[in-house]
Amino acid sequence: MSDDQSLPDDALEPGTVRRVGPWAVGSSGGEDFAVSRRCRHQLADLSKGSVDADGCLVCPWHGSRYDVRTGRMVSGPKGFLAYRGRSPGYTQIVLAYGRYLRLRVGRVVRGGGRLRVE
């Protein structure tokens, strides 16, 4: 079966993130997770991200990190977007927004050799 609403149930290797419909799906700490795919910063596709050593989902564009259990942003964008010297509060503003407006959290369901999100 080939569709974008499910994956083979062996598709989630540790540290990788995959797309299932509107969800970014991965494995963190040995547990499956599913969160909505659009980063709260500039809408990058989080299914192209990665899982770091702390089990957080890392945005592929500017490195914002998310707690996949709650959808909460735990650290804001990095690099030039910190705007050092011009707007020192920018990262903190994005972080506050990401903490307030969390990613949606879905439930990964396995069955019939596939995984889906409810």
Ligand code: FES
């Ligand atoms: S779009 Fe995700 S951190 Fe910028």
